[in-house]
Amino acid sequence: MKIALDPYMIRNVPLLELPSVVAELGYEWIELSPREDFIPFFRHPRVDDATVRKFRKALDSAGVGISSLLPLFRWSGPDEDARQAAVRYWKRSIQIAADLGVDSMISEFNGRPEDSDRSEAQFWKSLDELLPVFEREGIKLALEPHPDDFIENGYDAINLIRGINNPNVTFLYCAPHTFHIGNDAAGIIKYAGDLLTHVHLADAFDHTASSGNRYILNPPGTPARIHQHLDIGQGEVDFDELFRELRANGFDGTLTACVFAWEERAKESSVFMRDKIAEYLARWS
Numbered sequence: 001m002k003i004a005l006d007p008y009m010i011r012n013v014p015l016l017e018l019p020s021v022v023a024e025l026g027y028e029w030i031e032l033s034p035r036e037d038f039i040p041f042f043r044h045p046r047v048d049d050a051t052v053r054k055f056r057k058a059l060d061s062a063g064v065g066i067s068s069l070l071p072l073f074r075w076s077g078p079d080e081d082a083r084q085a086a087v088r089y090w091k092r093s094i095q096i097a098a099d100l101g102v103d104s105m106i107s108e109f110n111g112r113p114e115d116s117d118r119s120e121a122q123f124w125k126s127l128d129e130l131l132p133v134f135e136r137e138g139i140k141l142a143l144e145p146h147p148d149d150f151i152e153n154g155y156d157a158i159n160l161i162r163g164i165n166n167p168n169v170t171f172l173y174c175a176p177h178t179f180h181i182g183n184d185a186a187g188i189i190k191y192a193g194d195l196l197t198h199v200h201l202a203d204a205f206d207h208t209a210s211s212g213n214r215y216i217l218n219p220p221g222t223p224a225r226i227h228q229h230l231d232i233g234q235g236e237v238d239f240d241e242l243f244r245e246l247r248a249n250g251f252d253g254t255l256t257a258c259v260f261a262w263e264e265r266a267k268e269s270s271v272f273m274r275d276k277i278a279e280y281l282a283r284w285s
Helices: 015-024 049-062 080-100 113-137 154-164 185-195 239-248 263-282
Strands: 002-005 029-032 065-069 104-108 140-144 169-174 196-201 254-257
Touching: 002 065, 002 263, 015 029, 015 049, 029 254, 049 080, 065 080, 065 254, 080 104, 080 113, 104 196, 113 154, 140 154, 140 196, 154 169, 154 185, 169 185, 185 196, 185 239, 196 239, 239 263, 254 263
Parallel strands: 002 029, 002 254, 029 065, 065 104, 104 140, 140 169, 169 196, 196 254
Antiparallel strands: none
16 A cells, blocks of 8 residues: 655645655655646646656655656546647656656546536547557556536446446545545445545545535535545544545555645644554554
8 A cells, every 4th residue: 555645735845856855754655746847737747858857866766656646637628629738738747657657647537517418528539549548658547526527426436437447547535525526435435446546635524514504605506616625633524434444445555645725834734644644554453
């Protein structure tokens, strides 16, 4: 099992210094999420081959590995020009992963929930172009349902992944999205079975509580989604239940600390999450 850090809260650390900083925080693995100097949100990668080689050397020197790359592109959006651009960005990102020796990538379904049929059609079109590239490079892809994607429910996402019917495509459960994707962590984890290869760990509050009045959003009826990525214990996700089901499921993939809420105490939060994950795993023995 790999315990990884999503270093988004320390994304201002220079890329080549990042591995040593992550090592100082007690992690052996990085799940590298979007950065402006590497693979930014929704745009073409910014890193050249020379920097990729330097980054790989920095990782080796620090004794830290990349568990997964996490790019986010509009590969399922209804707009065809945006989809084609996203596929182009994906292909370069897959090459970067291969050059780093990384065998796993993570992403979201993307697309638009109010135009789910069109978004799914675009998703399949992108997969037709990209799956051969993933297969050629020996890289697996883990997908997660995300608030405001064309698929938001965990069960629906697992069914779609099963429909892809490709051993290179697996499922990611994101704990801070629990209350958006079905509010049934144990059931979704059990239903995923061997498809579950990655879990994102952070806490969140149940936005549906108090008859949906915990958060008041204006104007009334806005489709905005709200959630948090907090330290474990600061929200309402049942981590005892989640870890029990992971153990029952025989989970042996990647657990990633992905807290985003505390940039002013990013290092303290990262160390806390590392220790908290270790505490839960110790109960497995």
